[in-house]
Amino acid sequence: MLIGNQKLSQSDRKKFRFLLFIIILLNLLMACSVINVQKGVSLSSTERWRILPFQNYSQTPRAGEQAEEMLATLFRIRGVPNIEIYQQHDEDKSGWPEFNDRKFQENALLLATKDNVSYAIAGSVNEWQYKLGVGSEPSVGLTIRIIEIPSGKVIWSASGARSGWSTESLNATAQKLLRDMISSLEIQKI
Numbered sequence: 001m002l003i004g005n006q007k008l009s010q011s012d013r014k015k016f017r018f019l020l021f022i023i024i025l026l027n028l029l030m031a032c033s034v035i036n037v038q039k040g041v042s043l044s045s046t047e048r049w050r051i052l053p054f055q056n057y058s059q060t061p062r063a064g065e066q067a068e069e070m071l072a073t074l075f076r077i078r079g080v081p082n083i084e085i086y087q088q089h090d091e092d093k094s095g096w097p098e099f100n101d102r103k104f105q106e107n108a109l110l111l112a113t114k115d116n117v118s119y120a121i122a123g124s125v126n127e128w129q130y131k132l133g134v135g136s137e138p139s140v141g142l143t144i145r146i147i148e149i150p151s152g153k154v155i156w157s158a159s160g161a162r163s164g165w166s167t168e169s170l171n172a173t174a175q176k177l178l179r180d181m182i183s184s185l186e187i188q189k190i
Contacts, residue, residue: 032162032163032164033160033161033162033163033177033180034160034161034162035158035159035160035161035162035177035180035181036158036159036160037157037158037160037181037184038156038157038158039184041146041155041156041185041186042186042187042188043119043146043155043156043185043186043187043188044118044187044188044190045078045079045080045081045082045187045188045189045190046082046190047082047118047119048082048084048115048116048117048118048119049075049080049082049083049084049117049118049119049120049121050083050084050085050086050108050112050115050117050119050120050121051068051071051072051083051084051085051086051120051121052086052105052108052109052112052120052121052122053065053068053086053101053104053105053108054067054068054101054105054122054123054124054125055101055102055105055123055124055125056101056124056125056128057101057124057125057126058125058126058127058128058129058141059128059129060125060128060129063125063128064101064123064124064125066128066171066174067123067125067128067142067174067178068085069085070171070174070175070178071121071123071144071178071182072084072085074175074178074179074182075121075182078182078185078187079187079189080187086108086111086112101124105122108120109122109147112149113149116149117149118148118149118150119146119147119148119149120146120147120149121144121145121146121147122144122145122147123142123143123144123145124142124143125140125141125142126141126142126143126161127139127140127141127161128140128141128170128174129170130170131163134166135165135166136166137163137164137165137166137168138163138164138168138169138170138172138173138174139161139162139163139164139173140161140162140163140170140173140174140177141160141161141162142159142160142161142174142177142178142181143157143158143159143160144157144158144159144178144181144182145157145158146185156185158181158182160177160180160181161177162174162176162177162180164176
């Protein structure tokens with residue numbers, strides 16, 4: 001093997017191959033997860049939090065509910081004890097169920113305002129599946145945003161996607177993605 005006008009020794013060739021292998025491996029590993037997170041907000045753990053119904057754009061029924069439950073658990077682990085998941089009230093159940101996820105989420109946000117909730121967590125599930133093929137790799141895509149109820153403004157948001165290995169479960173892949181997405185969120189424990 002020639003580089004410039006010099007011949008590489010046997011040991012240099014092995015080092016070069018090993019370095020090339022490491023570069024390729026790192027590129028493959030970095031391609032498994034993409035996360036974009038808004039930074040710079042500090043939130044209180046003592047305030048009242050509510051997870052709103054997630055919009056489900058995936059092909060998997062009830063994927064939003066799975067993401068909501070995982071997110072609630074991860075926030076409790078992070079030190080937010082006053083977090084609850086939106087529960088449909090009896091007066092909401094009287095008519096036909098709401099099949100428009102966006103409208104359902106907006107109605108839940110209005111109810112959170114009436115219930116004096118400080119922070120509402122909304123989001124969407126964009127992908128929640130096992131990719132077809134020999135490996136059947138789990139693949140998850142999510143967005144999350146935190147809304148400060150008194151002002152109505154989105155004060156934090158994140159978007160991410162992750163693919164796992166064929167030996168991983170879909171829930172494990174989703175949980176890792178959610179954990180990574182909220183890991184930089186600054187929560188003040190008072």
